[in-house]
Amino acid sequence: MPVKGHPDIQAPSGRLCQRLAELDVTLVTVCADGGAGVQGRGRWEERLVVGSPVFASSLRSKWGELTQRSRQAVSLWPGLSLVPLYPGPGRSAGVHGCEAGEITAALLLGTELAESEQFHRVCDATETDRRAALSKMDVRALLSVEETQRLAQMIGWMARDTDDLGWRLNELHDLSWELAGSYEELSLLYKLSTSMVVDHPPQSFLEEACREMREVVGLRWLAIQLSPSEPGFADLSVPVCIESNSSYDKLVIRQMGPRLIEAIGGRTEPTIVDDVPGMGVPGLAQIAESLLVTPLHFDGKLLGLLYGADKIDSGLGLSTVDSKLCASLGSSLSIYLKNVLLYEDMQSMFLGTMHALSTTIDAKDSYTQGHSERVALMSRQLAEAAGLDDQAVQRVYLSGLVHDVGKIGVPEAVLTKPGKLTKEEYELVKMHPEIGARILEGIRQMDDLIPGVLHHHESWDGKGYPHGLAGHDIPLFGRIIGLADAYDAMSSDRTYRRAMPMAEVLDEVRRCSGKQFDPDLVEVFVGLDFGPYLEMISKHQNLKRSA
Numbered sequence: 001m002p003v004k005g006h007p008d009i010q011a012p013s014g015r016l017c018q019r020l021a022e023l024d025v026t027l028v029t030v031c032a033d034g035g036a037g038v039q040g041r042g043r044w045e046e047r048l049v050v051g052s053p054v055f056a057s058s059l060r061s062k063w064g065e066l067t068q069r070s071r072q073a074v075s076l077w078p079g080l081s082l083v084p085l086y087p088g089p090g091r092s093a094g095v096h097g098c099e100a101g102e103i104t105a106a107l108l109l110g111t112e113l114a115e116s117e118q119f120h121r122v123c124d125a126t127e128t129d130r131r132a133a134l135s136k137m138d139v140r141a142l143l144s145v146e147e148t149q150r151l152a153q154m155i156g157w158m159a160r161d162t163d164d165l166g167w168r169l170n171e172l173h174d175l176s177w178e179l180a181g182s183y184e185e186l187s188l189l190y191k192l193s194t195s196m197v198v199d200h201p202p203q204s205f206l207e208e209a210c211r212e213m214r215e216v217v218g219l220r221w222l223a224i225q226l227s228p229s230e231p232g233f234a235d236l237s238v239p240v241c242i243e244s245n246s247s248y249d250k251l252v253i254r255q256m257g258p259r260l261i262e263a264i265g266g267r268t269e270p271t272i273v274d275d276v277p278g279m280g281v282p283g284l285a286q287i288a289e290s291l292l293v294t295p296l297h298f299d300g301k302l303l304g305l306l307y308g309a310d311k312i313d314s315g316l317g318l319s320t321v322d323s324k325l326c327a328s329l330g331s332s333l334s335i336y337l338k339n340v341l342l343y344e345d346m347q348s349m350f351l352g353t354m355h356a357l358s359t360t361i362d363a364k365d366s367y368t369q370g371h372s373e374r375v376a377l378m379s380r381q382l383a384e385a386a387g388l389d390d391q392a393v394q395r396v397y398l399s400g401l402v403h404d405v406g407k408i409g410v411p412e413a414v415l416t417k418p419g420k421l422t423k424e425e426y427e428l429v430k431m432h433p434e435i436g437a438r439i440l441e442g443i444r445q446m447d448d449l450i451p452g453v454l455h456h457h458e459s460w461d462g463k464g465y466p467h468g469l470a471g472h473d474i475p476l477f478g479r480i481i482g483l484a485d486a487y488d489a490m491s492s493d494r495t496y497r498r499a500m501p502m503a504e505v506l507d508e509v510r511r512c513s514g515k516q517f518d519p520d521l522v523e524v525f526v527g528l529d530f531g532p533y534l535e536m537i538s539k540h541q542n543l544k545r546s547a
């Protein structure tokens with residue numbers, strides 16, 4: 001039995017032939033019409049007998065027995081037996097002109113051959129001198145009747161064992177393929193699950209997922225289309241991720257993705273679509289002969305589609321194995337997308353809370369209305385320009401929003417007092433960074449905002465408060481927010497003075513470089529675009545007027 005698809009595994013018939021050759025047993029190919037041939041060289045007497053018309057005639061008369069008694073000795077005449085092993089000519093060329101069935105059999109010659117009447121006829125028919133023939137024969141290779149029976153039995157066992165071995169090798173081979181496939185699938189699922197970090201941009205994860213999944217499933221192209229009706233995905237810059245070598249495929253997929261979501265309707269299970277034109281999605285039939293569509297849903301809500309077309313190996317079609325694999329991948333992706341939406345919700349709620357908190361702080365003093373938001377804005381701009389990464393920029397913004405949260409613990413009369421503060425009043429105001437840090441201490445998600453809150457009144461020369469830190473000992477968030485804070489204090493009206501013109505404010509910032517402020521940050525700060533800040537300050541002034 002040939003072993004499917006694996007050239008390295010020797011077919012059982014080949015293995016059996018090899019072992020019989022080592023035992024000096026000759027194989028013959030025999031045909032139902034009497035044709036026969038020795039496989040390999042064989043001995044002289046074997047070629048003489050097998051090529052004779054007597055052998056052909058015996059073969060025809062014993063054919064029925066030969067086909068029914070597989071792996072058992074069939075005597076053609078005294079001293080000549082065949083052990084049928086398997087159908088077909090094996091590795092030999094087969095019997096010339098044989099149109100009927102062929103069998104490969106072991107040829108066993110016995111000591112009775114020389115005296116048999118059939119051997120006489122073989123010699124006559126082939127015009128061979130019998131005496132000369134007998135002297136040419138290798139009589140030591142001739143078997144007794146008992147030896148013939150035992151050897152035939154051993155050959156039969158060997159053939160059955162070889163068959164069994166072939167089946168097992170086949171099973172092992174199939175199992176290895178299945179294991180290799182499962183390993184790839186599991187590695188992919190593991191890799192995807194470890195990359196599903198919701199506070200990282202989803203685009204890069206989805207693109208990576210597309211690339212890996214297309215390779216493992218073996219598709220010509222694969223895409224993830226996010227549902228356009230889901231508002232949580234609105235901020236994602238690319239609603240579809242495509243992995244394909246063809247730019248035309250990508251163009252069509254980009255255009256027809258939302259239409260495909262409509263065409264899939266309420267399906268929740270992976271579907272193999274063979275009638276692609278029947279789906280009625282324009283352009284789809286041009287880039288896909290068959291399609292595998294996996295809806296990505298959670299709690300009955302369609303979040304998007306995972307879909308791909310045509311196996312790269314053209315000999316294979318999309319199968320239930322692909323469908324099951326995509327179902328597993330789809331479940332993981334659905335959970336990830338749901339978590340992305342939850343994270344977005346949580347982030348926007350957190351941001352809303354922070355804005356509400358900053359508004360509450362600023363409301364204590366009508367003169368400082370909008371101060372926290374403006375400080376947050378300038379801190380973010382400064383952090384960006386100073387080269388901080390996206391996450392740090394976002395955190396410094398949040399820290400700026402709550403930098404004065406400790407003012408909640410300072411009496412309103414002190415905060416809004418027109419004119420100069422007494423020494424005691426100033427000491428009360430100076431407590432607000434530490435009060436603020438204590439307020440945030442209990443909130444794990446705000447741990448990294450504390451340095452900006454606690455140290456925004458430190459001074460580069462060490463003359464600030466609360467800890468009198470100097471230079472780079474002042475945490476970066478503190479130095480950034482401190483500069484933005486002082487800039488806004490000078491640029492807006494206060495109870496005790498009017499706002500300074502911008503040019504003067506910037507001169508003052510430069511003058512204080514290396515004294516109050518980090519000189520490197522000052523250099524970046526004076527080059528910032530103050531347009532957004534001025535817009536915000538005028539918005540806050542309008543709000544104050546209309547209040």
Ligand SMILES: [Fe+2]
Binds near residue numbers: 432456457485
């Ligand atoms: Fe402050």
